[in-house]
Amino acid sequence: MAAEFTFEFPLPLGLHARPASFIQEKCQNFSGEIIWENQRTQRQADAKSVLSLVTSDTQHCDLCRVIVRGEGEIEFAAELKAFLLEELPIREEKALQVPPKAEAIVPRMILEEKEVYLTGQPASSGIALGKALMLKALVDWPQVRQVRGQRRAKPEKEKKSFLTALSGLEQELKKGLAEKAGTEKNILQAHLSIATDPAFVKRVMEIIEKERASAASAVAVVAKEFSEKLLKSQTQYIRERVADLKDMTLRLLEKLGYKEVAKKKSELKEPSILVAEDLYPSEFLGFKPGLILGLILEKAGQTSHTLIMARGRGIPAVTGVTEASRLLSTGEEVVVDGTRGVVVVSPGEKIRSYYQKELEAEHKLKEIRQKKALLPGRTADGRIIEVAANIGHPEELERAWQDGAEGVGIFRTELLLYGKKTLPGEEEQFSLYRKLAEEAAGRPVIIRTFDIGGDKPIPSVKLPQEPNPFLGYRGIRIYKEYYEVFRNQVRAIMRAAVHGRLKLMFPMVALVEEVRWLKEQVRKFSEELNSQGLPCNQNIETGIMLEIPSVALLVDKFAPEVEFFSVGSNDLIQYFFAADRGNPQVKYLNQPLSPALLRLLKLAIDRAHEHRRWVGLCGELAGDPRLTPVFVGLGFDELSMSSGFIPEVKAVLSRVRMNNCQKLVAEAMERATAEENTYLLENFYQDYFSEDIVTSELIDLSADCCSKAEVIHKLAVSFELSGRVDNRAVFEQALWKREDDVATEIGFGLAIPHCQSGTVKTPSVGLLRLKQSVDWQSKEGQPVDLVICLAIPSGDKVRSQIQLLPKLSRKLIHEDFRQALRQAGDREEVVKLIKSAIS
């Protein structure tokens, strides 16, 4: 006898790992046998085995027959049916409601299309679509192959060692479970359910017995078998299970004595998206530039040098993607959305089209940027501020000039050393610096001597391990011990300086006596070179990094020793606020607008100017165009940044005036918090960058959109292209947030999406006439064919302009006005209509 029932599988994502484990849990309580039969795939599964259930490849609405045999079969069958149809969907829904990390912005389209995605933090903006390459794959099946095929004569012995290994692993996992929480606990839970999965264990024993395989060989064979079944499934979510399986196989094999199958670095042969826990700068630089399409990292800090370089090269990156290297696998198609901090796995058609539009938008934005790149580094009232590029390698020069760099503000020479077994000698460096000087063709290039230590360990310099490398033995502090390294580099720079405008800069100076020592050595080197008959620039312009707060307070005493200072904002902020820049837990202390920091900088710059010394800024901050008015107001003479930021910074520079910026800084220094200053700065932008509320760029009279999500995206793109918002992703999210309160469809075929957001630069109105009506997802809503988007910035100084929007809103109530908007022959006419409505 047996009890059975047939039902339609209710979960939209199909029967993947998580619901399978719920079902297994439920069936465990029943002593008899439970068979799951998928009528579509004709596959049978043991409902007490997660792996077996998953391999039944059950999709949404598949007809399934469940057969229950054993004591109390009728009662349990009824109970199980109720569980599958009622409780399971609820549990699955709850499990899916894990909120994405705060900083990621998941496009609505991805949610609506139910795509598989991972979230992290945006780390380098831009979109990349391509194949993933795992840099540290846990187990590569080809490497497990060497284990397969081993035979042993005594199956009983092999079974015993397998069971010993298994129970050892089980104990480890259980111990881990007791200690861990959250995601890590979930992973261990998943591993444990595989380790104890009856189908897996049964199959291993079978192979040992029948094929006289060694325990390790049987584990490898079965793992491969199961993995292939999992991969054949249509449900993308199942990949998670494959990763678990790989992970557990590796650990089992390790227990059986096969350590050598573990971890091997993959090689990059075709353009790919790199996936890794973290990537050292040396590894990043080890790859050919064109081959890296994008980066997906688990742990890299926003100011890690790898990410800084990725931004410099315009490579899209997302960091903080928990478990990326477990969840993705080599060869898989992925989208890296570095603008929003999202990774989409095997994107469907609509998502591809969404990102196609994103790529087009990026392309147009690039053209706009190129125009800005040609602007001179000068404020509207004529104060010259040199806009330069930060580089880590001479190869980056070409891109820097294209971006409009007027020089190089810092060449971080230690990046040349990554991945090299030996340090380059004087001659090698001389020819490199000389080439640099010549390529710069009269533009100034500041060469910063090796800053080794801290977050930038160099294989060829053996520095002692220290608990706090950022506060330890790095920069010029090691020059006395590594005198030859120092000597070779400075001599090479001085010699190359004959061929162009090279300047010399020293890192990590804290004391005047350090500079005096450095200058003394420079004099010595120049005498040496003279006596050797080697031409050199004896009067090479020499400066120091201003990154340790002690220098800022003693600029007047440093001034006689040096010709310039260059602020390294990342280190200065980290030392000033005593907060490790790579530690996400103290990230809130990274406060560029802190009044304390502004006072420190103002004091240092004023003192430097009193002594006729110039001051530059070469940290990452220099590239943030929002902060440009602040840096102008502080009196910086030079701003040097990853070249990608140059066009936008130049565009801001060309529009601001010295006295306004100075007033802004004077006010900001008197506030108590960085937050107040953020607000102050937003208002500053409103006062000096205000534009017409509507222009024809914001109007589209025949927009081709198939859904509300496409309309909102189109608006977001056009608002960024016309310079109305800083970040279309943030703007898009803000519009959706308002729609989620209550959809903004108001009848008459009209919707008025709107928002107030910090990303909006100036109050703006956009209008779309839709080719075909779309459903606006509102209660009892009518289709919409006319969309008017209203955007206002946050901040309170915009009243006069915000006032215009209510006027327009009132006007939209009137049929004749709507009629006129619908019938207007061209965009200019619409602009006129809107303007007259609000005047």
Place this chain on the structure above:
Amino acid sequence: MKLVAVTACPTGIAHTYMAAEQLEGQAQKMGFSIKVETQGAMGIENELGQDDIDKAAAVIFAAGIAVQKAERFEGKKIFEFSVQEAIKNPEKILQKVKEEVGG
């Protein structure tokens, strides 16, 4: 009949004013006098004084958020609607007020 109303919505740049416009227009059509206070991004505008409120036969709230200074309306007959209703169907609202208050 004299009426007063308050309109408000989360962002306060669109619906608040559209609802106000609709209520004013519809009242005029139906021969009522109405004063509508808007609570939006501009703060409170066309603010209702105690005198306005005292003289009104009824109060209409068309709001998607809590109405500010609600204590002014204590003891008055208040009709509450969503701001969408006021935009989409002002006639229904005023008809209902008319039926219940008379006039």
